Amino acid sequence: MVYAVVRAGGRQEKVEVGSIITIDRIKADDNGNIDLAPVLLVDGDKITSAAAELANVTVTAEVLADLRGPKVVIQKFKNKTGYKKRQGFRADLTRVKVTKIA
Incomplete structure (x- = not known):
């Protein structure tokens, strides 16, 4: 896993391939994709947390929709x-689906 x-x-x-998360509004590239900065990677028994390896x-x-949060x-x-x-206040949000962890 x-x-x-x-x-x-x-x-x-915490994300896996195929998981859908809602984050603060972020601008996508021309193809509708974004890159997220990893802090920790778990690949079976191997745990990677060093900044040099996470680079x-x-x-x-991929961006699914731009939406607004509850008032x-x-x-x-x-x-x-x-x-x-x-x-009142409504946050600007973006719903994204994780497509690849490599």
Whole structure:
């Protein structure tokens, strides 16, 4: 079983070939592919975590869709002063499918 832990959008995700993950918005190349930076590679019993060896490892994924996350409502309120503020936020996300770990 081969899997990798990749750095994607400030977080780390465990991926295998064929897994679908949702990460922060990332721009794809002309073919709709992106390269993810590996942090750890597990190939059966062999575990690779050295930066020199991980420089040779590529994790390629294809972009399936650009989407937006759920709405987060931010409310601030101060008692007895008449101050209240409300704003919202939706994160820009990208759904990708891992196609190759080599």
